[in-house]
Amino acid sequence: MACSRRAFLSGTVAAAATLTACGRSPSSPSTARFDLTAAIERTEAQRPHSGRAVSTTLTAQRSPVDLGGVNVRTLVYGDSVPGPLIRADVGDDIAVTVHNRLDHPTSVHWHGITLRNDMDGAAPATPDISAGQSFTYQFSAPRPGTYWAHPHTGLDADYGLYLPVIIDDPREPGDYDAEWIVVLDDWTDGVGPDPQQILDGLRSRGMGHMPSMGGMGSRLLGGDAGDVRYPAYLINGRVPAAPTSFSAKPGQRIRIRLVNAASDTAFRVALAGHTMTVTHTDGYPVVPADVDAVLIGMGERYDVVVTAGDGVFALVAAAEGKDALARALLTTGAGSPPDPAFTPTELTGRVGTVSMFTAAPEANLWSGHSDVNLQARLSGGMMRYDWAINGQPYENHQPLGIRQGETATLTFANATMMWHPMHLHGHTFQVIRADGSPGARKDTVIVQPRQNVGVALIADNPGIWMLHCHNTYHQAAGMMTSLDYTG
Ligand SMILES: [Cu+2]
CATH class of the missing domain: 2.60.40.420 (Cupredoxins -  blue copper proteins)
Incomplete structure (x- = not known):
């Protein structure tokens, strides 16, 4: 296995090196001979290793x-x-x-x-x-x-193939008493059309048995909220009528780790009767900020801390722009759960969106300087279902190139009428706000219709890394490219 993997990688590197040789410095031996396998091993040796x-x-x-x-x-x-x-x-x-x-x-x-x-x-x-x-x-x-x-792979992500992964730092125990992992999903398989039928329907509008798509608008997402109206929305694998319940004691500080594993649904999440303090975006600390609700796109994670009240409370994830919800319960005392359709007033209070959050000082990486400016122009539309990056679907993609050690700004330029949660593998980036100020550290960021979002990243993890929309159907239609290390 190790042998064939090495051969496989060498082949990929050769392709990347050829591209670079044509594009940048044809005579540079250091570029042409870039050994990606060795660079990956060197970088791995620099990562922390506990021995456990x-x-x-x-x-x-x-x-x-x-x-x-x-x-x-x-x-x-x-x-x-x-x-x-x-x-x-x-x-x-x-x-x-x-x-x-x-x-x-x-x-x-x-x-x-x-x-x-x-x-x-x-x-x-x-x-x-x-x-x-x-x-x-x-x-x-x-x-x-x-x-x-x-x-x-394919549409696998729109089934039940997902799980939370938590990495702890034993030196940072965190200021909370209990932890609640909350995974959100939009669900169709076995209830409505299967994911392949949905994609076929999207590709041939009007010909298939497509789910209804009318009127899915969202102010927070800048227009159309999604392509698919799902028959069910889940929290931790349960429909709203049979929610999971998390038990805690009144007054306890609960860290809620929100993960959006959905394929075509952003959620607006609120805990009835509670203010949430956002502490992390996609795993990285932010300057703590109080909100009533938070907007979370596909692939994103938000960590929030709440101080538990006394009773039974609904944690509601409203499917943004789709007039439906998922829910779970927080139980700290006596009381009966509210009706499955109950929506807390917090959902329409202060809603946290990405631009409101700022990385904690230790998570800052944007210095205002970049060696390279990369651009990912997002194009396509619902009628032809021809989602693409820089004018090409993935099968014809032209990789973005970067060299180890460079600092880059990457601009997502959304030329479409849809929002896209853009995700980069192997790196986290820092959002650069419209006014140039440094925002949150993320690996997935919501880009609204006709919006440009700039992010800063450091090329410190050599490889061939996917860069794509985390809408499963947009990705399957080709909205993906790669960031390739060329030296
Ligand atoms: Cu998309």
Whole structure:
């Protein structure tokens, strides 16, 4: 396996080096001879290593799942939605053996973790796992935070193949008494059309049995909220009529780790009767900010802290612009749960959106200087369903190039009438606000229609890294390119 992987990577590097030789400095031997495999090993040696091993197994398979009285047979890790939590400390040697019992190739991508490129779980850096085969992802995670894992193959991400990943820093225990992991999803498989039928319908508007799409507008998302109206929305794998319940004591400080694992749905999340203090965006600390609700796009994570009241409270994730919701309950005392359709007033209070948050000083990376300016122009539309980056679908993509050690600004220029949650693998970036000031550290950022969003990043993790829209259907239609290290 190690042997074939090395050969595979060498092939990729050769392609990247050729591109560079044509584009930049044809005579530079250092560029032409860039050894990506060696660069990945050098970078891995610089990551923290605790010497402790954390090993687990995931089996991707079709299995019956109870979503709370709604029974489906779907694709899951093991037999639950979400899959089992993976938790480790910074620097632990994480080894996850994945058995692929699906009828097609799959992968596991470690979303947000700045790990070694050949364990990223996205082709071509990591080859997909063939049906019936197994593969062990082995890596150390250099930063604490709230992450998650999901396949990077076809429409696999719109089934139940996802799980939370938490990386702890034992030196930073955190100022909270309890922790609640909340994973949001939009659900169709086994209830409505399956994901392939949805994509086929989107590609041939009016010809298929497409879910209704009228009137899904959102002020917070700058227009159309999504492409698909889902039959169900889930928190931790349950429909609103049969919610999970989290128990705590009144007065306890609860850290809520919100993960949006949905395919086409942003959620506006609020806890009835509580103010939320946002502490982290995509795993990185922010200057704490109080909000009544927070907007979370696909792939994003927000950590918030609440001080628990006394009673039974609904945590509601309203499907933004789709007039539907998911929910869970917080139980700290006597009381009965509100009606499944109940919407807390906090949803229409102060709603936290990305531009409101600023990285904590230790998470700052934008100095105002960049060596390279990269651009990802987002194009396409609903009628032709031809989502693309820099004018090309992924199959024809021209990689963005970067050299190790460079500081770059990357501008997402959205020429479309839709919003897109843009995600970069292997790196986190800092949002640069419209006025030039440094914003939140993120790996996924909402880009509104006709909006330009600039982010700063440091090229410190050599590899071939996917850059794409985290709307599963936009990505499948081709809204993906790559950031390739060329030296
Ligand atoms: Cu998109």
